[in-house]
Amino acid sequence: MYKVTVMPSGASLAIDENESLLTALKEAGYYVKSSCGGHASCTDCIVKILTGEDNVNAPGFDELQLIGNVFHITKERLSCQTRLTGDVTIDISNHDLKKDQEKTKSKTASFSKSKSKSKNAVKVRRKDEIEEIKKEREEQWSEKQLKNDEWHKHWEKTDDTKIKRLGGGKRPKEFRTDHIDHERDAILKDEAMKTRVARERYEQQVKQELETKAAAVKEATAKNVETSTDTDFVQPENKRESNPERKSFRKKD
Ligand code: FES
Structure with a gap:
């Protein structure tokens, strides 16, 4: 059995080595917030180890996933996962029952308000209220209709507003001629x-x-043709003279 001094009250209690801090504190009547029931998933049950930080077990995988490996800096542990190996002093001042109750109250109130404000919320009205709303809407509708029908009477308008000129109201500039050297x-x-x-x-x-x-x-060619028709045309002999020195490779019979 080990001794646990609980701050800020300063009271102490005895705890078994197999028992978690959370269960021991709850059994002794202390308020420690816990939403997951000691399953290491909500981080609501955090307590601060003031003295005897070496007298607690090493944080497990689930705890490390939630609060990280910073115990040596913050001195904070999940009370549901903490078991003792010696005497310790802890601080549970962050667990205040009244504050938590107020918080939950305000949360539920704001939730119900937002629900009532939402579009889907059904508002119950009295009969006379409904009649009033109906009348109001009918008046609004008739006004709207009158406005919409106004375009029919555009010829009745006596407003002699100026007709807007087309083309942006700008005249083209004259061409410059002073630079021309005539x-x-x-x-x-x-x-x-x-x-x-x-x-x-x-x-x-x-x-x-x-x-x-x-x-x-043309004249010259015509004259030439006439002279050629007068004389007989003799075809020149085109006989090749045989060369006696030339060897013949033909077979002789
Ligand atoms: S009670 Fe939820 S993490 Fe400890």
Whole structure:
């Protein structure tokens, strides 16, 4: 049996080595919050080891998963997983029954409020209330209808508002002509005309020359044909002279 001093009250209790801190504290009448019933899944049962941190068992896998390997810094342990090997002093000041009860109360109240505010919540109304709402809605509907029908009466309007001009209301800018040199342009134009006339003349001249040449050639060929028909045409003999030095590879009979 080991001694556990419980702070902040300063009272002490005896605990068996196989018993967990949580069960021992609960049996002694202390309030320690626990939501999972000592199955190492809620982390609500945390207590602080003030003295005798070497007199507790090493944290198991489940505990390490929940609170990490920082016991040497925080000195906090899950009381449901802690067993003693010596005397210890613990602090359970974070377990306050009143505070927890208030918290749960406020939570349930806010939950019920949010539920009542939600769209799906059904509100029960009296008959006269329903009639009032009906009237109000009918009035709203008729007003809306009147507004919608207003477009029929657009010709009755006497409002002489200005017709908006199309095209963005902007005129195109005038072309700038001050940068044009008219004298220079006239000279260039004249030069271009002269060169064009000269080119045309040259082309005409070349054409005439070619035509006269072609006519002369035609005349000459016509004369040649006439002379050739007068004399007998003799075909030149095209006999190859045999070379006596040349060896013949043909077989002789
Ligand atoms: S009681 Fe839930 S983790 Fe200890």
